[in-house]
Amino acid sequence: MPITAPEGHPEGASAGDPEGKTPLVLVAAAALVDADGRVLLARRPAGKTMAGLWEFPGGKVAVDETPERALIRELREELGIDVEQSCLAPLAFASHGYDDFHLLMPLYVCRIWHGTVTPREGQELRWVRPARLGDYPMPPADAPLIPVLRDLL
Amino acid sequence: MPITAPEGHPEGASAGDPEGKTPLVLVAAAALVDADGRVLLARRPAGKTMAGLWEFPGGKVAVDETPERALIRELREELGIDVEQSCLAPLAFASHGYDDFHLLMPLYVCRIWHGTVTPREGQELRWVRPARLGDYPMPPADAPLIPVLRDLL
Numbered sequence: 001m002p003i004t005a006p007e008g009h010p011e012g013a014s015a016g017d018p019e020g021k022t023p024l025v026l027v028a029a030a031a032l033v034d035a036d037g038r039v040l041l042a043r044r045p046a047g048k049t050m051a052g053l054w055e056f057p058g059g060k061v062a063v064d065e066t067p068e069r070a071l072i073r074e075l076r077e078e079l080g081i082d083v084e085q086s087c088l089a090p091l092a093f094a095s096h097g098y099d100d101f102h103l104l105m106p107l108y109v110c111r112i113w114h115g116t117v118t119p120r121e122g123q124e125l126r127w128v129r130p131a132r133l134g135d136y137p138m139p140p141a142d143a144p145l146i147p148v149l150r151d152l153l
Numbered sequence: 154m155p156i157t158a159p160e161g162h163p164e165g166a167s168a169g170d171p172e173g174k175t176p177l178v179l180v181a182a183a184a185l186v187d188a189d190g191r192v193l194l195a196r197r198p199a200g201k202t203m204a205g206l207w208e209f210p211g212g213k214v215a216v217d218e219t220p221e222r223a224l225i226r227e228l229r230e231e232l233g234i235d236v237e238q239s240c241l242a243p244l245a246f247a248s249h250g251y252d253d254f255h256l257l258m259p260l261y262v263c264r265i266w267h268g269t270v271t272p273r274e275g276q277e278l279r280w281v282r283p284a285r286l287g288d289y290p291m292p293p294a295d296a297p298l299i300p301v302l303r304d305l306l
Contacts, residue, residue, distance in 0.1 A: 021217045021218070022217060022219070023217055024179075024214070024216075024217060024218070024219065024220075026177075026179075026257075061177070063177075064174045064175060064176055064177060065174070065177070066175070066177065066248070066250065066255045067177075067248055067257060068248065090245065090246050090247065090248055090297070091245070092243065092244070092245060092246075093243050093245075093246045093259050094243065095219070095220055095221065095243055095259065097219065102219045104179075104220060104259065106246050106248065106257065106259070144243070
């Protein structure tokens with residue numbers, strides 16, 4: 001299922017739905033920052049939508065779950081690390097209308113975790129200096145977050 | 154119904170629910186900024202929870218509504234102004250566990266609107282210089298957004 005990004009739609013309507021009713025998908029994401037100020041990117045695997053693109057680790061927030069709980073869970077599942085809620089700092093968010101859903105993605109910064117970052121799902125990982133984040137093709141929703149990270153780090 | 158703010162709960166659990174399952178409430182809010190760089194605050198009316206506290210205009214995002222559509226709707230209802238989606242710039246978000254729900258509140262900056270800001274619901278309004286935002290008592294969720302606004306403006 002290809003995902004294309006409608007741009008500039010008035011009143012927040014998504015491309016495929018002129019009445020503007022599209023499912024809202026909430027994804028909590030993390031910018032893990034190492035001691036050298038580099039940010040962790042993970043590559044979407046083959047077979048998934050937008051395969052090959054780079055993104056911030058994280059995942060969907062389940063019903064009646066807090067974004068922090070979801071993110072802590074996803075970081076453990078995807079990267080094998082443990083993170084305290086107090087080490088998740090709200091930074092920015094992305095809000096993006098795709099064809100068949102609208103993504104809302106709060107992004108947290110995390111500089112402290114327990115364990116070693118490991119690709120638990122066979123995904124490609126890379127620690128990237130902020131100035132180089134733009135070299136990595138990302139889904140349209142993630143791209144506006146790059147300038148925010150550059151300013152911070 | 155008093156709302157108190159649990160702090161520092163591990164794993165994102167809210168005070169009243171050790172398993173961490175609490176309803177997630179999504180509220181879209183706007184920092185309207187006028188030509189002098191002042192930010193609009195609105196006072197919560199008597200009879201509502203946290204009455205008398207100051208907050209950013211906005212409201213709950215309905216099911217399958219985008220945050221932008223919700224905010225555009227609320228700004229029209231509360232303040233009588235029309236805002237284009239392209240004039241809503243994602244800035245930051247608040248994520249806060251209250252006793253019986255968890256609030257996720259994306260905050261957009263808006264500098265351009267059509268019409269004149271008017272208190273359509275009898276609420277007290279005030280245009281506040283960023284340096285003075287801290288003078289206004291706010292719900293615990295809104296407070297961390299003040300430094301972000303000060304840095305921006």
